[in-house]
Amino acid sequence: MTEPLAPQYDPSQIEAPLYAWWQERGFYKVDAHGSGEPYVIQIPPPNVTAVLHAGHGLNNTIQDVLIRFERMRGRRALWVPGTDHAGIATQNVVEKILAKEGLTRFDVGREEFVKRVWAFVNETGGQILEQLKALGASCDWSRTYFTLDEDLSRAVREVFVRLHEQGLIYRGKYIINWCPRCLTALSNEEAEKEETDGRIWHLRYPLADGSGSLVVATTRPETMLGDSAVAVHPDDPRYALLIGKHIRLPLVDRMIPIVGDDAVDPAFGSGAVKITPAHDQTDFEIGKRHDLEQINVMTPDAHINENAPERFRGLERYAARKAVVTEFETAGLLVKVEQHRHAVGHCYRCGTVVEPRLSDQWFVKMQPLAEPALAAYRDGRISFIPERQGDNYANWMENIRDWCISRQLWWGHRIPVWYCESADCSTTIVSRETPTRCTACGGSVRQDEDVLDTWFSSWLVPFSSLGWPDHTDDLAAFYPGTTLVTAPEILFFWVARMIMAGLEFKGEVPFKTVYLHGTVRDTQHRKMSKSLGNGIDPLEVIDRFGADALRYTMVSGMAVGTDLILDPADLDSSFAPGRNFANKLWNIGRFLLGHLEAGAAPIGSVPEGELTLADRWILARAHETIGTATQHYERFRLNDAAAAVYHFLWSDLADWYLEQVKPRLYGTHPGGESARAVAAHVFDIALRLLHPVMPFVTETLWKRLPSSAEQASISVASWPVEADGRADAAALVDFGALQALITAVRVLRADYAVSPGATVKLTVVDPSEAVRRAIDADSDTIRRLAKVEQLTVGPAPSEAGGTRVLDDRTTIVVPLGDLVDLDKECARLGSEAAKMEQLVAAQESKLSNDNFVSRAPANIIEKEREKLESWRAQAVTLREKRRALGCAD
RNA sequence: GGGCGAAUAGCUCAGCUGGUUAGAGCGCCUGCCUUACACGCAGGAUGUCGGGGGUUCGAAUCCCUCUUCGCCCACCA
Numbered sequence: 001m002t003e004p005l006a007p008q009y010d011p012s013q014i015e016a017p018l019y020a021w022w023q024e025r026g027f028y029k030v031d032a033h034g035s036g037e038p039y040v041i042q043i044p045p046p047n048v049t050a051v052l053h054a055g056h057g058l059n060n061t062i063q064d065v066l067i068r069f070e071r072m073r074g075r076r077a078l079w080v081p082g083t084d085h086a087g088i089a090t091q092n093v094v095e096k097i098l099a100k101e102g103l104t105r106f107d108v109g110r111e112e113f114v115k116r117v118w119a120f121v122n123e124t125g126g127q128i129l130e131q132l133k134a135l136g137a138s139c140d141w142s143r144t145y146f147t148l149d150e151d152l153s154r155a156v157r158e159v160f161v162r163l164h165e166q167g168l169i170y171r172g173k174y175i176i177n178w179c180p181r182c183l184t185a186l187s188n189e190e191a192e193k194e195e196t197d198g199r200i201w202h203l204r205y206p207l208a209d210g211s212g213s214l215v216v217a218t219t220r221p222e223t224m225l226g227d228s229a230v231a232v233h234p235d236d237p238r239y240a241l242l243i244g245k246h247i248r249l250p251l252v253d254r255m256i257p258i259v260g261d262d263a264v265d266p267a268f269g270s271g272a273v274k275i276t277p278a279h280d281q282t283d284f285e286i287g288k289r290h291d292l293e294q295i296n297v298m299t300p301d302a303h304i305n306e307n308a309p310e311r312f313r314g315l316e317r318y319a320a321r322k323a324v325v326t327e328f329e330t331a332g333l334l335v336k337v338e339q340h341r342h343a344v345g346h347c348y349r350c351g352t353v354v355e356p357r358l359s360d361q362w363f364v365k366m367q368p369l370a371e372p373a374l375a376a377y378r379d380g381r382i383s384f385i386p387e388r389q390g391d392n393y394a395n396w397m398e399n400i401r402d403w404c405i406s407r408q409l410w411w412g413h414r415i416p417v418w419y420c421e422s423a424d425c426s427t428t429i430v431s432r433e434t435p436t437r438c439t440a441c442g443g444s445v446r447q448d449e450d451v452l453d454t455w456f457s458s459w460l461v462p463f464s465s466l467g468w469p470d471h472t473d474d475l476a477a478f479y480p481g482t483t484l485v486t487a488p489e490i491l492f493f494w495v496a497r498m499i500m501a502g503l504e505f506k507g508e509v510p511f512k513t514v515y516l517h518g519t520v521r522d523t524q525h526r527k528m529s530k531s532l533g534n535g536i537d538p539l540e541v542i543d544r545f546g547a548d549a550l551r552y553t554m555v556s557g558m559a560v561g562t563d564l565i566l567d568p569a570d571l572d573s574s575f576a577p578g579r580n581f582a583n584k585l586w587n588i589g590r591f592l593l594g595h596l597e598a599g600a601a602p603i604g605s606v607p608e609g610e611l612t613l614a615d616r617w618i619l620a621r622a623h624e625t626i627g628t629a630t631q632h633y634e635r636f637r638l639n640d641a642a643a644a645v646y647h648f649l650w651s652d653l654a655d656w657y658l659e660q661v662k663p664r665l666y667g668t669h670p671g672g673e674s675a676r677a678v679a680a681h682v683f684d685i686a687l688r689l690l691h692p693v694m695p696f697v698t699e700t701l702w703k704r705l706p707s708s709a710e711q712a713s714i715s716v717a718s719w720p721v722e723a724d725g726r727a728d729a730a731a732l733v734d735f736g737a738l739q740a741l742i743t744a745v746r747v748l749r750a751d752y753a754v755s756p757g758a759t760v761k762l763t764v765v766d767p768s769e770a771v772r773r774a775i776d777a778d779s780d781t782i783r784r785l786a787k788v789e790q791l792t793v794g795p796a797p798s799e800a801g802g803t804r805v806l807d808d809r810t811t812i813v814v815p816l817g818d819l820v821d822l823d824k825e826c827a828r829l830g831s832e833a834a835k836m837e838q839l840v841a842a843q844e845s846k847l848s849n850d851n852f853v854s855r856a857p858a859n860i861i862e863k864e865r866e867k868l869e870s871w872r873a874q875a876v877t878l879r880e881k882r883r884a885l886g887c888a889d
Numbered sequence: 890g891g892g893c894g895a896a897u898a899g900c901u902c903a904g905c906u907g908g909u910u911a912g913a914g915c916g917c918c919u920g921c922c923u924u925a926c927a928c929g930c931a932g933g934a935u936g937u938c939g940g941g942g943g944u945u946c947g948a949a950u951c952c953c954u955c956u957u958c959g960c961c962c963a964c965c966a
Contacts, residue, residue: 009928175964193963200966217966231966268965275966282964343963356964388893392961395892399962488961523900525959545928556914557901561894563959565901573900576928577914583928591925639903643913658925743932750932756921839910852946860908860947871910 005593005704009586011546015696019133027716028071028138030078032473039075040481041067042462042511043139044490045147047086048121049093052131054520054528055487057538058564061551062517062638063485064137068692069633070482071138072719078478079138080465082145083126087412087454088182088349094120094411110410117411131539136547136695138715143474145465147457148413155464156457157416157432159505164430168365169405175284176404178357179347180302180317184408185361187453188401189492191345191354200340201325202270204333205230208246208255214239215335217269219342220279221328222320225252225308226297229275231286234260236271251327252309259290278358294358300408302355317355362406362415362450369500370400376509382499385515385636386561389488396492403497405453412451421446459497462510481511488516515636518563525565536568541575548694549578555693556642581646582697585690588654589701592683595665599706600680601673610674613777614660616728617735621652622682623725629689630719638693645690653682656739660781669780680705685720737770737807738778744812745786748802752819759789765796765811766877796884803829803881808873811881826887833878836871843868 006013022028041063046056063079071077094117095105105113129144145152163169177191178184201221206213214230230247232239243260256275263286264273277287278296287294297308302317312320328334345354374397376382377390384390406415418435420427422443429435429445438445457464462481466474480502486495495514502510519527522534529535541550553575558564566574603619611619625648632641661679663669684705691698691714702714745762754760762782764775772793775782779791796803801815803825846852847868853861 007925009926219966263964265965273966280964280966282966285964342965386894391893395962491961519960549928559903560905562902567900572928573915580914580928584926587926587929589925594925635905637905640905643903647913654925655930746931747933750920753920756923756931835910846946849946855946856908864908867910 005586005590005700007590009583009697011548011582011696012543014700015134015136015542015547018696018699019136022138022713022715023133023141025711025713027713028079028140029142030076030140030478032477034076036074036076038478038482039067039070039077040478040511041077041079041483041485042465042481043079043081044484044486044494045082045084045145045458045461046128047089048083048125048146049086049090050083050128052128052135052538054536054538054566056128056132057135057541057550058517058520058554058558059485059487060132060135060137061554062515062558064135064695065551065555065633065638065692066483066485066515066636067138068695068715069719071715072688072691072717074718076477078140078143080143080145080478081129081132081137081139081141082147082461082465083129084454084458085121085146085148085412087407087409087451088179088184090117090121091409091411092182092349105410113410134539134542134547136551138695143465145461147454147461151467152457152460152464153413154432155460155468156413156452158469159460159501160416160452160456161430161432162505163364168368169362170365171360171362171406173358173360174363174404175279175281175356175358176361177345177354178300178359179350179352180300180355181350181352182347182409183300185357185359185404185406186347186354187404187455190348190453192348193343194346195341196344198340198342198344200269200338201328202335202337203250203274203328204335205247205250205272205274206333207242208248214242214247214258214272215270216272216274218274219340220321221324222304222317223276223279223297224249224274224324225304225312225320226276226278226295227252227254227256227274228277228287228293228295229256229290230258231261231264231273231275231290232258232271233264233266234262236264236266238266238271250331250333251324257290257292259286259292261286261289280356284358296358298355298357300357361404362417362452364403364405366400366402366500369504370397372503373397373496373500376499376503382509382511383513385513388561389491389514389516392488393491393496396496403453405456406448406450407453408449409451412454413457415448415450415452417448418445419448420444455493455497458494459501460505462498462502463506468505479506479510480508483513483515484511485515485517487519489519491516513636518558518561520564520566523565523567523569525563528568534568536566536571536574541571544571545575545579546582546696548582548697549575552578552581552642552694554578555638556646557639559639560636581650582694584650584654585694585697585701588649588658588683589697589704591658592679593701593704596676596680596706598676600676602707603677603681606674606677610671611678612671612674613731613735613738613774614657614781615674615678616726616731618652618657618678618682619726620728620731621648621725622685622720623722623727625652626685626689626720626722626725633692642690642693645686645693649686649690653686656735657682659785660778663780663784680707682725685724688714688717688720691715691717733770734773734777737768738774738782740806741771741774741810741812742782742786744804744806745782745788745814748804748812748814749787752802752816752821754816754819756787759787760814760816761790761797762786762788762792763795763797763801763813763815764791764793765813766809767793768807768809771806771810800825800885803885805829805832805874805877805881808870809877811877822885822887825885826882829878829882829885830887833875833882836875836878840868840871840875843871 067077067079177186179186198219200217200219202215202217204213204215227249242258245258246255249256275283275286277284277292278294295307299305304312304315304320347354418429420438420443422441425441427438427440429439435445463479466478468475498510625644629641629644661675664671664675687698687702699714796813797815799815800820801813804812
């Protein structure tokens with residue numbers, strides 16, 4: 001496990017073996033009787049047939065970051081994985097396979113079909129869980145569930161029966177969303193509304209007594225075959241006299257009444273509406289109020305049925321639409337056709353336009369469940385990130401509608417309802433156990449044909465996955481959970497319903513925080529999808545750049561409340577941040593570990609006096625980074641956490657500290673031991689801070705630190721606390737001065753194109769306190785990193801040189817002989833002085849403004865004064881230098 | 890039709906409770922194969938913070954308005 005690092009970073013060589021080792025050691029198995037405060041995340045169970053896509057990648061990366069962070073903080077971090085049987089989706093997949101054999105599910109029959117789905121699921125299902133492992137997901141796989149498992153099925157039955165006993169489940173004939181392709185009912189959430197350009201036809205309906213006619217408007221003319229009334233607003237003066245009269249329905253030749261109903265908007269269209277109770281929600285309700293006939297004119301697959309005149313029968317709904325319109329036109333009853341944009345429901349599984357259909361279905365009465373769920377949000381027992389999503393949730397809860405839970409599918413939890421087959425008994429049995437005989441008459445029983453909505457099992461997952469309805473140790477230990485991480489699309493499908501179920505059956509919210517992250521989109525901001533072909537395959541990314549690169553890129557690109565934009569056409573540049581960073585880490589590790597082979601003393605054993613300015617500085621930066629990164633992780637600002645550690649590792653540690661300590665590590669300078677101790681210490685800290693985001697590289701490097709025990713894993717190492725660094729404001733200031741000085745020399749060198757190998761002389765004129773201390777502490781580093789051969793502090797040399805002003809006082813001069821262009825120096829110093837003077841002037845007027853001085857808080861005024869003084873000093877210094885160079889004014 | 894959000898460097902985005910000489914990564918330009926890393930090092934350029942108005946001593950940040958894009962919800966046929 002700890003052979004030397006390969007010269008080249010090759011994630012494919014390290015990631016898989018590492019994951020296997022984590023599994024073997026069981027680091028992520030959580031004991032219900034263990035110690036530590038529980039931290040629980042329930043995975044949004046992917047469809048059992050799903051293949052990992054970018055959305056899963058993002059979703060599961062976030063969860064893994066959180067769970068690893070909390071695990072390292074000493075909490076009993078449990079991430080429960082599972083898969084969803086996904087009724088319609090899975091059934092569709094298997095039906096497609098059957099279709100290749102020229103068969104339909106009806107050809108093979110229910111029993112055989114379900115067998116085939118099981119075989120398919122057992123064979124190919126759950127591959128997404130294996131793919132999550134490639135991502136690094138630290139789930140407790142020993143707890144993996146499938147929503148059709150016996151245990152979870154028992155929970156489903158229990159819940160159905162309980163709700164039924166409470167009168168919250170009922171069966172009835174209502175208008176539901178029907179998918180004519182999947183041949184099943186859908187819930188409101190499953191019928192996705194999409195703005196569509198359509199048309200609206202104005203049809204003339206003649207009065208039966210021949211005294212005139214009415215014009216009605218419709219977007220679905222074919223439904224007129226099932227019209228059983230025309231409705232107008234009861235107070236509409238235009239139609240007051242017509243209420244109670246009859247229409248002779250064209251094409252069908254049926255007498256239908258004109259009724260008055262408040263639901264009609266007199267201002268819309270003609271103010272008269274055709275009423276088709278069997279094919280429209282509103283019409284259905286109006287029909288109920290007026291006791292109208294419900295005439296269903298369509299077959300389940302949306303063809304015209306026998307309730308319509310013979311010439312329309314068998315026509316598909318859009319063909320029927322054409323036929324109806326043509327007949328109206330021929331009869332001179334088509335008044336006009338207009339363009340019309342409106343929302344049309346589409347099946348969320350197959351995209352087919354849903355048909356509102358009158359049918360017998362099972363429903364859950366939601367109002368009583370919604371009230372406590374709304375209260376839990378209002379009183380803060382549950383909160384959302386980003387916060388505004390809470391309004392969305394509340395809005396849905398307030399306007400909740402009953403949930404149609406029956407599906408005319410074969411794949412799913414069969415509804416636990418049986419009907420007595422004896423005609424004169426006809427008892428309905430709702431039972432936890434499967435009855436063999438009628439409980440009333442002893443006759444034979446027949447189970448309801450329908451299955452339950454997939455979400456009827458997933459809304460129970462927070463407790464059903466832990467053994468409910470039994471009283472298990474898991475349930476006692478891990479319910480309620482802590483955080484739920486998911487996409488906003490399933491806020492209503494799943495999240496809201498889990499909250500309702502948790503409160504109803506467990507009396508507690510199932511989690512405290514709901515973190516809703518954004519969507520992965522392409523550069524045109526389109527959602528990635530199979531049909532658009534604009535998806536990114538996370539496995540391909542992992543294959544090419546490694547899971548760490550994928551994870552870092554996703555995390556760093558994802559601020560709270562924003563979407564993640566990636567370019568599917570250019571994976572190289574899309575994932576460059578993660579790829580580059582992982583590679584950088586690898587090389588830092590290679591360099592550092594190479595120098596730690598002799599071991600590194602614990603930081604505590606290094607005498608304070610042996611710490612150099614650079615040592616103190618990097619420890620101070622570690623201290624700061626621990627604080628900020630931890631806070632950001634806690635606040636779900638994962639991108640900020642990642643950025644803080646990135647900056648520490650790359651800019652602070654690699655670019656400055658490691659460059660500074662090289663001579664000590666090489667042994668050309670004394671202090672090698674303390675350098676190794678400090679470097680090992682801060683690298684250890686940084687790896688731990690980064691581990692949640694990049695588990696593989698950090699583990700690989702961390703295991704090779706001298707301090708790491710052979711069998712230990714960073715993933716269960718302790719989270720750094722601020723005291724692991726050292727607060728040291730002075731070191732930050734002084735090393736900052738050192739950096740500024742070096743940078744200034746480098747800038748001069750670049751400006752004058754000094755050849756990279758050449759050394760220069762440097763004079764520091766009138767150094768500030770900080771610069772003075774930096775020079776005293778570490779002139780050697782200045783010489784080396786700025787390639788200075790001779791460093792003097794004193795008056796400016798007579799030789800002409802490039803000049804820079806560092807701060808209020810300090811000026812550096814680099815004599816460059818012929819290279820110096822005096823005019824250029826004068827111009828540059830002049831423009832800098834002018835810029836500074838402008839700032840000074842603005843600042844002076846601000847500070848002499850009574851309004852500002854009297855109204856701004858004292859600390860701000862103080863800060864602004866300091867700024868003014870500093871700028872003034874800089875302006876003065878700049879002017880002085882110009883004079884010293886002999887520049888003309 | 891309601892509700893919500895976003896517009897900041899060529900691109901993707903930070904900038905959290907008003908006070909920074911407005912930042913990062915990618916890309917771009919210049920110079921470097923400096924024995925950890927060219928997926929690198931050093932340096933650099935680029936922004937009237939969508940337009941207009943307002944509040945304030947002070948606005949990228951708060952308010953109004955316009956424009957342009959998203960998202961969610963909705964039984965006006």
